[in-house]
Amino acid sequence: MTDTATKIAAGLEQAFVEYGFAEPAVEALREAAGVSMRTLYKYVPSRGEMVLSALEHRHRRYLAHVFDGLPEGGPDALDAILSRIAQWMAQEAPRGCLFHAAVAAAPQDGRLRELLKRHKGEIASRAARAAGLEAREMDLSLIFEGLTQSWPLHGEEAVRSARRLADGLTPA
Incomplete structure (x- = not known):
């Protein structure tokens, strides 16, 4: 660009x-x-x-915010990802996900739906690789979506819940 x-x-x-x-x-x-x-x-x-x-600009900023300089692998990486998502929500998206809002405003726009799908998919796949949970990509996606969608209503309680769910994904 x-x-x-x-x-x-x-x-x-x-x-x-x-x-x-x-x-x-x-x-x-x-x-x-x-x-x-x-x-x-x-x-x-x-x-x-x-x-x-x-939205493409936001996608690049979000990925950099969440994934740049993560701790190496495992639970530490996953905990950092959740902390960074929470920080993003607090600072950049207190009313919720801008990608979902865009699709809600133009539900027939296939390009927006594809961008939403690519954005969410890339987050889940990168997080799964970073945390060593490649087989749990869909689980991570659901946790992240739950966190971002519930943030406007529940704030930090949503983060605590997401952490409890994420703890269940990592081997003891």
């Missing part, structure tokens, strides 16, 4: 986090991106492309 494309994607991501997907007009999105209308449309030629660009 070029610096301009990254700047646009970051601004769009923050606009969608703050206002959701239905509310912001293109002018508000342009303002959030900090570029002219011409530049915005050069890089993201439609509102749908704006959403995808913002």
Whole structure:
């Protein structure tokens, strides 16, 4: 991504986090991106492309936040992943998963559904490899989804519950 494309994607991501997907007009999105209308449309030629660009940017940021510099393998890696997901939810997504919100706002958009599937799948597969739980990828996916979906209602209690469930995956 070029610096301009990254700047646009970051601004769009923050606009969608703050206002959701239905509310912001293109002018508000342009303002959030900090570029002219011409530049915005050069890089993201439609509102749908704006959403995808913002979510791709968020996907990369999330993966870096959760997986960069993890402890080596096993329970320590899994505990760090859960802590980092909780930190992300507290700081970046207190109202819930932006990917799910995007699909809820445009349920017929196949590209959004595919992006959601890829995002969640990559998280689960990377976590399974990091924790040495390759055979438990679906279990990890369900724990992470439970955590991110219940965070807005239960906060830290959701993290404690996710940890209890994750403890059941690791050999004693």
